[in-house]
Amino acid sequence: MPRVEVDHHRCEGKKPCVQVCPEGVFAIRKSDVPLPFLIRLKVLAHGGKQAFVVNEAACTACMKCVDACPETAIRVTP
Ligand code: SF4
Incomplete structure (x- = not known):
């Protein structure tokens, strides 16, 4: 199974990941990191x-x- 990571030091919640992911892997929510x-x-x-x-x-x-x-906040390791 691929590993999907979001670097929260870089993410600004602009949502393109949610829009382009055909599998619904991401959600945008209030950050508590x-x-x-x-x-x-x-x-x-x-x-x-x-x-x-x-x-x-x-x-x-x-x-x-x-x-x-x-x-460039997302890393996917196949
Ligand atoms: S867009 Fe593709 S690589 Fe990125 S999380 Fe969705 S299925 Fe995985």
Whole structure:
């Protein structure tokens, strides 16, 4: 099974992963991840939401999310 990871130090919750993933692997929600102060400010400036992996088992390693993320915050290990 592929491993899907979101780097919450980079994610700004812009949602392209949710839009391009054909398998519903991601969800955008309010972030409760402990982050350094400046990164927390950046996340808050973008609405306080980030992407989370909610259905990793469905991933087919198509890499659409990796290509779509403007923050290069997603890593998929086939
Ligand atoms: S690699 Fe494809 S199936 Fe897997 S999370 Fe990314 S977009 Fe979804």
